[in-house]
Amino acid sequence: MHKIVAAEFLAPDIKRFEIEAPKIAQKRKAGQFVIIRVSPNGERIPLTIAGSDVLIGTITIIVQGIGKTTKEMNLLNAGDCIQDIAGPLGKPSHIQKYGTVVIVGGGVGTAIAYPVADALKKAGNNTIAIIGGRTKEFVILEDEMKKVSDVVFFTTDDGTYGYHGFVTDKLKEIILTEKKIDFILAIGPIPMMKAVANLTREYGIKTVVSLNPIMVDGTGMCGGCRAEVGGKTVFVCVDGPEFDAHDVNFEILERRNRSYLADEEEALKNHLCRLNLNAT
Amino acid sequence: MPEQDPVERSRNFFEVNLGFTEELAKQEALRCIQCPKPSCIEGCPVNIKIKEFIALIAEEKFSEAAAKIKEDNILPAICGRVCPQEEQCEIKCTVGKKNEPVAIGRLERFAADYERIHSGIKIPEIKKKTGKKVAVVGSGPAGLSCAGDLIRMGHEVTVFEALHDLGGVLIYGIPEFRLPKEIVKAEVEVLKKLGVEFKTNFIVGLTDTIDELFQNGFDAVFIAVGAGLPHFLNIEGENLIGVYSSNEFLTRVNLMKAYRFPEYDTPVFNCAGKSIAVFGGGNTAMDAVRTAKRLGAENACIIYRRSEIEMPARKEEVHHAKEEGIEFIMLANPVKFIGDEKGWLKKAVLQKMELGEPDASGRRRPVPVAGSEYLINIDMAVVAVGNGSNPIIQKTTAGLNFNKWGNIEVNETTMATSKKGVFAGGDIVTGGATVILAMGAGRKAAAAINEYLTNPA
Numbered sequence: 001m002h003k004i005v006a007a008e009f010l011a012p013d014i015k016r017f018e019i020e021a022p023k024i025a026q027k028r029k030a031g032q033f034v035i036i037r038v039s040p041n042g043e044r045i046p047l048t049i050a051g052s053d054v055l056i057g058t059i060t061i062i063v064q065g066i067g068k069t070t071k072e073m074n075l076l077n078a079g080d081c082i083q084d085i086a087g088p089l090g091k092p093s094h095i096q097k098y099g100t101v102v103i104v105g106g107g108v109g110t111a112i113a114y115p116v117a118d119a120l121k122k123a124g125n126n127t128i129a130i131i132g133g134r135t136k137e138f139v140i141l142e143d144e145m146k147k148v149s150d151v152v153f154f155t156t157d158d159g160t161y162g163y164h165g166f167v168t169d170k171l172k173e174i175i176l177t178e179k180k181i182d183f184i185l186a187i188g189p190i191p192m193m194k195a196v197a198n199l200t201r202e203y204g205i206k207t208v209v210s211l212n213p214i215m216v217d218g219t220g221m222c223g224g225c226r227a228e229v230g231g232k233t234v235f236v237c238v239d240g241p242e243f244d245a246h247d248v249n250f251e252i253l254e255r256r257n258r259s260y261l262a263d264e265e266e267a268l269k270n271h272l273c274r275l276n277l278n279a280t
Numbered sequence: 281m282p283e284q285d286p287v288e289r290s291r292n293f294f295e296v297n298l299g300f301t302e303e304l305a306k307q308e309a310l311r312c313i314q315c316p317k318p319s320c321i322e323g324c325p326v327n328i329k330i331k332e333f334i335a336l337i338a339e340e341k342f343s344e345a346a347a348k349i350k351e352d353n354i355l356p357a358i359c360g361r362v363c364p365q366e367e368q369c370e371i372k373c374t375v376g377k378k379n380e381p382v383a384i385g386r387l388e389r390f391a392a393d394y395e396r397i398h399s400g401i402k403i404p405e406i407k408k409k410t411g412k413k414v415a416v417v418g419s420g421p422a423g424l425s426c427a428g429d430l431i432r433m434g435h436e437v438t439v440f441e442a443l444h445d446l447g448g449v450l451i452y453g454i455p456e457f458r459l460p461k462e463i464v465k466a467e468v469e470v471l472k473k474l475g476v477e478f479k480t481n482f483i484v485g486l487t488d489t490i491d492e493l494f495q496n497g498f499d500a501v502f503i504a505v506g507a508g509l510p511h512f513l514n515i516e517g518e519n520l521i522g523v524y525s526s527n528e529f530l531t532r533v534n535l536m537k538a539y540r541f542p543e544y545d546t547p548v549f550n551c552a553g554k555s556i557a558v559f560g561g562g563n564t565a566m567d568a569v570r571t572a573k574r575l576g577a578e579n580a581c582i583i584y585r586r587s588e589i590e591m592p593a594r595k596e597e598v599h600h601a602k603e604e605g606i607e608f609i610m611l612a613n614p615v616k617f618i619g620d621e622k623g624w625l626k627k628a629v630l631q632k633m634e635l636g637e638p639d640a641s642g643r644r645r646p647v648p649v650a651g652s653e654y655l656i657n658i659d660m661a662v663v664a665v666g667n668g669s670n671p672i673i674q675k676t677t678a679g680l681n682f683n684k685w686g687n688i689e690v691n692e693t694t695m696a697t698s699k700k701g702v703f704a705g706g707d708i709v710t711g712g713a714t715v716i717l718a719m720g721a722g723r724k725a726a727a728a729i730n731e732y733l734t735n736p737a
Contacts, residue, residue, distance in 0.1 A: 023487055037444055043536060043545040044444075069545060084444040086481035216536065216546075219442050219483055220670050221452075221508040222528035228519055233512065238671060252519050255623035259521045263547030270542050 001081040005058050010140045011133075013065040014108055015074045016050070022057030024049070024087045030119040031093030031210065031242055034059070035218040037084040038073050045069050046215045046225075046237070048112040049088060059085075062111030062140075068267040089218045090241045094208075095119045098182035100126040102174060103149065104167050104196055106188020107133055110141050112210055113187040118148040120185070126150055128178070130170050132188070136161035168195045181205050186245060190254045197245035207245035211236045213256060228252050281386050286603035290573050293456045293539055296600055297361070297386075302342070305390040309337035312382045315374050320384060323372040325720035326425075328352045330369060330384055337387055346395035347402060349388055354404075354428035354470070355421065355719065357396060357463045360389025362454060363716045364594050396466055403473050407434035412733040415440060415498040417484045417673075420448020422504035422706030422718035422725075424471060429726035431474045435733065438498075439471075440482040445535060448506055449707075450715070452535040453527070455567050457574065458597075461534075485676035490702060500701045500729045503688060504722060507667035507707035513559065517617030518663075522549055522625035526564045526664035533571050549660045552576035557628065557656070559583050559614055560664030561591035562712075566601050568662040573604055577660075581607035583614065585633050585646040611635070611646065615653060617661065627655050667712050687711055694728035695721060703729055 006018040024034060033048045051060035065071040076082070093116045101120050105113035110131050121127045129149040133139040135158050146152050154162025155170050163170050167188070175181060184207040186196035193209040200207040213225040213236050220238035227236050228249035234240065282298040283289075289296055300308065318331040328349055336345035349356045365385035373381035395401055412435045416423045419441040427437045445451050447464040472478065484490060490501055510525035512518055529548065532538040536546035556577040558569040561584035573580040582601070584591060587610045591598065602608070611633040618627040632652035635644035669686035681689040681698040688697055688704040695703045705721030707713055 023482075027487065039545075041537075041544045084481050086442065086444070086483060086487075088486055089483070216528060216531050217443060217452075219508070219672060221442075221510070222531050223510045223512065223525040224528040226512075226519055233514075233519060252623070256519065256521060258622075259549075260547045263541065263550070267542045267545060267547070 001083065002085050004076055004078055004080050004082065005056070007077050010062065011137045013074065014138070014140060015063050015065070016111075017061045017063065017073075017076075018053070018058040019061060019082055019085065020057055021059045021085050021087075024085065025052035025054050025057050025059050028052055028059065028088040029092035030095065030115040032088040032090050033218070033241060034061070034085050034087030035089060035215065036061070036073070036082060038069055038076070039083050042072075042083060043069055044084075044216055044218065046089070046212070046218055048210070048241075049115065050111045051115055062108060064108040067264045068271045071268065072271065086218065090237060091239070093119060093185075093242055095123050097124045100128065100178065100181050101183040101185065102171065102181055103127060103129045103145075104171060104184065104186040104188070104192075105129070105131050105141075105145070106167055106186075106192040107138050108140070109188030109192070109210075110145065113185060114141050114144055114148070116185055116187075117145065121148045125183075128174060129153070130155060130167050130174070132156070132167035132170075132192070133161075134158070166195065167192060168199050171196060172199060175200075175203055175205070184208070184245075190250055190257070193245065193248075194250040197248065197250070201246050208242050209245040209248060210241045211243060211248065211253060212241070213253060214259060227256070281383070286600075286605070289457065290570075290604040291576075293574055295460050296457050299393055300386055300390040302340070302394075305337055305342075305387060306340060308383050309334045309387060311375060312338070313375060319372040319374065320369040320382075323369040325368065325716050326352050326723055328369075328388070333391060334382065334384070334387055337391060342391055342394040343399045343402070345391040349391055350402075350404060353719070354425055355467045356388050357392035358421070358450060358459060358467055359716055359719065360385050360387075360392055361459050361463075362714075364714060366595065368716070396463075401466065401470050403470065404432055406432050406474060409436070410434040410733065412436065412499045413438070413497055414729060414733075415484075415493045415501045416504060417490075417501065418442075418448055418504040418506055418706070419446045419468070419478065420504060420506050420706060420718065421450060421715045422506075422722040423448065423502070424468065424722070425719040426502050426504065426705070426722035426726045426729075427476045428471055428474070429723055430729060431471070431476050433726070433730045435730070436475075436477075438477040438479060440484050441478065441480045442483040443535065444480050446478055446480065452531040453564065453567070455530065455534055455571050457570070458567065483672065485672040490673070490677045490680075490699075494701065499733055500703065502722070502725050502729060503673060503697070503702065503704040503708060504706040504718070505670055505673060505708050507712045508670035509668040509686075510663070511666050511668055512663055513614060513665065515614060515616050517619060517625070520617050520619040520625040521623050522660045523617060524549070524660070524662050526558070526560070526568045526662050527667070529568055529662045530564070530571065533575070539571075539575060548575070551660060553578050554659035555579040555657055556660045556662070557581050557583050557658045558662040558664055560666070561586065561593055562664060562666070563593045563597055565662075565664035566593045566597040568664050569606050570601055570604060572660070572662070573606060579607065580605075581609055583609045583612050583630065585611065585613040586643060587611055587635060590643040613646065613648065614661075625659060625661060626657065628658050628661065629653050629655055667707070669708055669711070673708075685711060693724075694731075695725035696728060696732075701732070
C-alpha cells in the first residue's frame with residue numbers, strides 16, 4: 001500500500017498526487033512510468049511519473065479522470081492509499097544537448113512532458129514550451145513549465161487564454177520564425193501528436209512522442225501495448241514509451257486504444273451508480 | 281478421477297477434476313505393487329518418494345503421505361494438478377506395462393488436498409540460521425521451490441515479484457479451472473510461515489538491478505523470471521483489435537479476473553456468441569481455448585500447423601478440450617488477419633499444411649500446400665506459439681551470458697551463471713517448459729547456492 005501525501009486538482013478532473021514510493025522516487029528518470037492499481041479489484045493502468053522527491057520518498061502522478069479507474073483515483077485524497085505501484089517502467093527519455101528544443105504539451109500530456117522539459121533544460125538546451133488546452137482551465141503546470149523553459153506559449157482551442165488556436169498552429173509559427181529547431185517533443189492526445197508529427201515531417205525536424213497504449217503488466221510480458229513504429233511491431237512498455245513521431249502509426253494506436261470502450265462505459269456506469277447509492 | 285460434467289463445466293471456471301475420495305484414493309494406492317526398485321521415482325524431476333507416499337495412502341495415513349511428498353516437493357497440490365505425469369513417473373510405472381499405470385499424480389494431489397483441508401498444512405522444520413541472504417527473482421514454480429529449500433537450509437530468503445500477486449505463471453497463466461488460485465495461495469502461505477519474505481511490484485532490473493541487490497546485502501541471487509515475452513506470428517493484421525497473445529488473454533482472465541468483470545475492473549474481449557480461434561498446440565493454447573469457451577464463445581477452435589500427434593499439449597488437456605466442444609483444425613497455418621473498417625478482427629486467411637521430413641525437434645515439419653489458402657470468420661484470435669525471454673534482466677545486468685535466444689547460460693549441474701553468486705533456472709534458462717522442470721531447476725539451484733554460501737571457493 002502506498003500512502004497519498006498530497007492531492008490537489010489542477011483543472012477539472014485533472015489531479016496531482018504526491019504518493020509514497022521511496023524506491024521508485026530514487027530510481028525514476030524523466031520519461032518513465034509506473035503501473036498503478038488503485039484498489040484490490042482494480043485494473044492495472046500505466047501513468048507517467050511527473051516528478052519525485054527523493055528526500056521524502058514520493059513520486060508525483062498527474063491523473064485525468066476519464067475511465068472508471070482514473071475517476072476512482074481522483075476521488076482519493078491525502079491520507080488515502082493506493083493498492084499497488086510498480087516501477088519505474090519503460091526506457092527513460094533520451095536526453096542530450098540538441099540546441100533549441102520545443103516541448104509541446106496538450107492537456108494532461110503537459111504533465112508527462114514536464115519532467116522531460118526539465119531534463120532537456122538541465123542538459124543545456126534552449127527550451128521553448130507550448131502548452132495547450134481545450135479551454136483556459138485545461139492549461140496546466142504553467143508555473144512549473146515557466147521555470148524549466150526559456151519561453152512558454154499558451155494556446156487554447158477557444159481562445160480563452162493565450163494564443164487562440166491549436167498547439168500546431170503556434171508550433172508552425174515558431175518553426176517559421178525561429179532560426180533553427182533541433183528537436184521537438186510532443187505529448188498529448190493522439191490527434192495532437194499525429195498533427196505535430198505531420199507538421200514537423202514537412203520540415204524534417206526530429207520529433208519524439210510518448211505513446212499511451214492500453215497495458216496490463218507493463219514489463220513486456222503480455223504484448224497488449226503493441227504499436228506499429230516504422231512498419232514494425234513494438235512493445236511500448238519495454239521498447240518505449242517514446243518513439244520517433246514520424247515513424248508511428250497513429251491510426252493503429254488510436255484504434256487499439258478503443259478496444260474496451262464499451263466495457264469502460266459499462267464499468268463507469270456501474271461505478272457512478274454505486275457512488276450515487278452511497279451518496280443517498 | 282471424478283470430473284465435472286463437460287457441458288456444465290464449459291460454462292464455469294470451477295475446477296474440472298474433482299479429486300479422489302478417500303476410498304478411491306486408497307483403492308488406487310493399493311494398485312501399487314511396491315516394486316523393490318521403483319522406476320517411477322527416476323521419472324520424477326524432483327525424485328519424490330513415490331513408493332513410500334503411496335504406501336502411506338494405502339494405510340490411510342493421508343497426512344503422513346503429504347509430509348513424505350513434501351520432503352522433496354514443497355508444492356504438491358500444484359504439481360499433482362499440472363505435472364505431465366504420463367510422461368514422467370507414470371510412464372515408468374511397472375503396473376502400467378500391462379494395465380493402466382498407478383495414478384501417481386492424482387494420489388499426490390489427493391494427499392496434498394487432504395492435508396490442506398483436514399489437518400492444516402504442516403510447516404516443515406528449518407535448520408539453524410546461517411545469516412546468509414538470498415534474493416530469488418520471480419515467484420513462479422522455480423522461484424518458489426528454490427525459496428522453499430533455501431529457507432529450510434537456514435538462509436534468509438526474499439522473493440521479488442514484478443506483478444502484484446504471487447505465483448508467476450501459476451497465477452497469471454494457468455486457469456482457475458485447472459489450478460484454483462486458492463491452492464497457489466495456500467502453498468505460498470506455507471513459504472511465508474517458513475519465513476520467506478515476498479516483495480511484490482518489484483521489477484528486478486528496474487526497481488533494483490541485480491548488482492544493487494548484492495550492494496543491499498544479498499549474498500546470492502537466483503534468477504527465475506520465466507519466459508515472459510510472447511512470440512507473435514509476424515503476419516499482416518496482427519495488430520487488429522481482437523488479436524491477443526496467450527499471455528495477455530490469460531493474464532486478463534486469470535490474474536486480473538476479467539471473467540468476473542465488472543466486479544473486477546479489467547475487461548477482456550467479450551467472447552459471448554463469438555467465434556474464437558487459438559493458434560498453437562501446447563498446454564497454453566488448450567488453456568486459452570477452454571477459457572474462451574467458458575467466456576461464452578459459440579465456436580472455439582484450436583488451429584495447429586502440424587497434426588494432432590505432434591501437439592505438445594498433454595493428452596488429458598486435449599481430451600478435456602474435446603469433451604467441452606472445442607473444435608480442432610489441424611495442418612493449417614494463418615497467413616493473415618483481416619479486419620473491418622474500425623480495426624476489429626473479422627477473418628483469417630489460413631493455408632493448409634502437410635507433413636514433410638522430421639525437423640530438429642524430431643517432429644515432422646509442416647510444409648505449406650501451395651494454393652490452398654482459405655478464409656475463416658473469427659472475432660478473436662489468441663496467438664499461443666510460445667514465449668521468448670524477457671529482455672529486462674539482460675539489458676540491466678552486466679557479466680551475465682545469454683544464448684542466441686536470450687536464455688541465460690548456466691552450468692547444468694549447479695545452475696550457476698557466468699556472474700559470481702548468480703544462479704538461474706526455469707524457463708529463463710530452458711525456454712518455455714513445464715512447472716515441474718522449473719521446480720526441479722529451483723531445487724538444484726538451491727542445493728548449489730547452499731554449497732556456494734557454506735563453502736565459498
